[in-house]
Amino acid sequence: MRLLVCGGSDIFARRVLPGLPGLGVTALDVASRSGRRMEGPPGLLLRFWDDPEAALAASDADAVYVTTENSRHATLALAALASGRHVIVDKPAFLDLASAERACDLAAKKNRVLAEATVWAEHPRVAGLIQAFADRDTAPARIVATFSFPPLPPENFRHRPELGGGALFDLGPYAVSPGRVLFDTEPEEVVCRITSRGPAVETAFTCLLVYPGGRSLAGTFGFDTGYVNRLDVLGPGLAASMDRAFTPPPGAALPLSCNTPRGVRCVDFEPADAFARFFARAFAAMERGDGDAFIATLLADARTLARLRSSAG
Incomplete structure (x- = not known):
């Protein structure tokens, strides 16, 4: 499996990257505007890009992990879904409920997994x-x-x-x-x-x-x-x-x-590694072609987060 990572976050470098070979990822594309370069674990083939949008157009990755600043999540996730890929997005996946609903609708229509990486409950x-x-x-x-x-x-x-x-x-x-x-x-x-x-x-x-x-x-x-x-x-x-x-x-x-x-x-x-368990569950859903549970979870949290922000004024 080839994974495209949009962003060069510390959480990716520290908690996700080291465990990817054990989850069946054999090749990795990393696209970050910061130009960050990182060493991967032995046996993992890495390619680097300076532009996530260009990487989305050129990469042959099966799935995309969006780990940028929060404001760029929606644009990159929607583009990745439109290209026919499965998508995992760091929390908060979307900054407004309308974007979450639009992305979930697109994921359902294309039969793709769309998962928000709120991973604590995987432990x-x-x-x-x-x-x-x-x-x-x-x-x-x-x-x-x-x-x-x-x-x-x-x-x-x-x-x-x-x-x-x-x-x-x-x-x-x-x-x-x-x-x-x-x-x-x-x-x-x-x-x-x-x-x-x-x-x-x-x-x-x-x-x-x-x-x-x-x-x-x-x-x-x-x-x-x-x-x-x-x-x-x-x-x-x-x-x-x-x-x-x-x-x-x-x-x-x-x-x-x-x-x-x-x-x-x-x-x-x-x-136990909550991140590894979350990604393993998401990758398994991609293999089965069954993302309904992840979409339902993302939407439920997006609805409640919207109400939380509305109450806060």
Whole structure:
């Protein structure tokens, strides 16, 4: 399989590139306006381009991974789909609901996979969390999500609104996806307030999402505090907690803390690579020609993110 990568992001270089040969990728085209060159793992054939649009026209890749600034996702994803390729897009895949709907409609018409790379739930610890509730014959009812970290450098694109910057776009996918994963539905009510602003974009927000049956998610997200990355999930008879919930490191065992009336029990999960598991699932869907689940997931998160932004004003 040949993969075309549009963009030269750090997340691609650090978390995706090293694992591609193990996922069946034998050749790679990397197209970045920055001219970035990187070394690939042994056995992976690399070609470099300075213009993603030119690479889309000339590359014979089977699939495209878009990992540019947020503002360029829609144009590149739509062009890749129009050319008949499968597409994976970094989160947030699209900056408005209309673009997401247009891309999903095109992917469905062409029978192509269109997947948003919000990968945290691929880690086996999340399946272990769901199973912990099932083992007690109960289900999650409340989610408390916190993902906040120190200020980003001033030159980071997340400070630039014309590039799709701001905390709502950067961290919004982590606010809208836990309810989808753990409640398997979209919220009935969405409330969001900006709690911190920089010179050009919002740098923090807090939100409340209310789901059918009285279930809820309360969240705090931003890049203006000390580091915290945590998910607490509460239900009848069980309260479960995960640190490093949204960016699970691939090389470390991670604990799941379960607090029950009988006491606290910690379960350690072996190291796992959420990015590799996500790409493996997407590549398998491409082989089957079945992208319906990925399209449904992308649209559900896009709808909720649009409501989050609308509430924030």
